[in-house]
Amino acid sequence: MNPERIDQETNREEPPARPLRRRDARAVWDLHFGPNMTPMADVTLVILIFFMASTAFIAPEWVLELRAREVDRRASGAEPASVEPASSLLPGGVFEITIEPDGQGTIRLRGLGIETDSFETMAQTAAEVAAGTAQAVFHLRPAPTTPYQAVLQAHEALHAVGAQVQVGDGA
Amino acid sequence: MRLRTFHAPHAPGKINVTPMIDVVMVLIVFYLLVGKLAGDRRPAMALPTSAASAEDAPAELAPIIINVRTGSVAGTVEVDQQTLALPGLETLLRTAPPGRAVLVRAPRETPWGEVDAVVRTARVAGRRVQLATEASR
Numbered sequence: 161m162n163p164e165r166i167d168q169e170t171n172r173e174e175p176p177a178r179p180l181r182r183r184d185a186r187a188v189w190d191l192h193f194g195p196n197m198t199p200m201a202d203v204t205l206v207i208l209i210f211f212m213a214s215t216a217f218i219a220p221e222w223v224l225e226l227r228a229r230e231v232d233r234r235a236s237g238a239e240p241a242s243v244e245p246a247s248s249l250l251p252g253g254v255f256e257i258t259i260e261p262d263g264q265g266t267i268r269l270r271g272l273g274i275e276t277d278s279f280e281t282m283a284q285t286a287a288e289v290a291a292g293t294a295q296a297v298f299h300l301r302p303a304p305t306t307p308y309q310a311v312l313q314a315h316e317a318l319h320a321v322g323a324q325v326q327v328g329d330g331a
Numbered sequence: 332m333r334l335r336t337f338h339a340p341h342a343p344g345k346i347n348v349t350p351m352i353d354v355v356m357v358l359i360v361f362y363l364l365v366g367k368l369a370g371d372r373r374p375a376m377a378l379p380t381s382a383a384s385a386e387d388a389p390a391e392l393a394p395i396i397i398n399v400r401t402g403s404v405a406g407t408v409e410v411d412q413q414t415l416a417l418p419g420l421e422t423l424l425r426t427a428p429p430g431r432a433v434l435v436r437a438p439r440e441t442p443w444g445e446v447d448a449v450v451r452t453a454r455v456a457g458r459r460v461q462l463a464t465e466a467s468r
Binding site for chain 2: 197201204205212221222223224259302305308310311312316
């Protein structure tokens with residue numbers, strides 16, 4: 161119990177002094193209610209950032225619509241459209257281009273009257289053929305051993321010159 | 332009668348982190364599920380590249396994803412973590428809901444014959460076929 165103090169000037173009793181509030185870490189901790197959430201929040205945020213970053217690394221994919229040639233064998237019923245030389249084009253022709261790796265692993269393209277290992281050369285030839293033909297369709301026939309990437313590379317080269325391209329046979 | 336609400340003692344100057352933790356937990360569960368589903372359906376592989384594929388739109392309905400793996404048993408594919416032979420694949424494609432396209436995923440070094448076998452099977456089953464390629468700009 162604090163002894164009552166009397167102001168000498170006013171001769172009044174002073175109210176009893178309040179004890180000073182402790183400000184040390186222990187006193188602050190005593191004010192907490194419930195568990196300390198800080199470590200959990202730290203860990204949770206790290207996990208969240210990890211999942212956000214790993215999801216972003218899943219690369220987006222594109223799709224290539226595969227337009228395969230329907231079974232439209234010509235009159236013989238067995239052989240597909242013949243490869244016509246560029247100088248004797250028929251209207252509305254379907255032109256076949258075969259893709260096959262040779263013994264050294266080079267991709268050989270055959271069709272439209274030429275044989276080359278350059279996708280660009282074949283594409284240029286196809287562009288010339290397409291310019292002189294109504295609704296020319298270029299049908300890629302890859303050999304089973306052709307790498308998948310080479311098939312799409314040939315498709316891409318022909319597509320780049322505006323040619324209509326089909327890959328593989330239909331059902 | 333007016334009820335008195337209980338307020339937990341709160342240290343002055345402290346931020347209430349409980350709502351933040353709630354939201355963060357929900358986000359973590361979301362990313363966990365999305366990552367798991369995406370990983371299951373689209374295993375990582377080096378897809379071929381093709382600039383021509385930039386113009387084609389993905390199928391409207393969720394496609395049936397067929398993964399052709401190199402080194403696996405010849406003539407088998409993976410669909411939803413199931414390994415199937417081509418006859419089994421054809422049965423699956425015939426019984427799947429109509430309208431769903433087939434998305435073929437294969438590494439770029441795969442021989443075309445393996446991809447073509449899947450493509451032919453999908454076409455026999457009357458499915459529209461799309462090839463997955465690596466996005467590049």
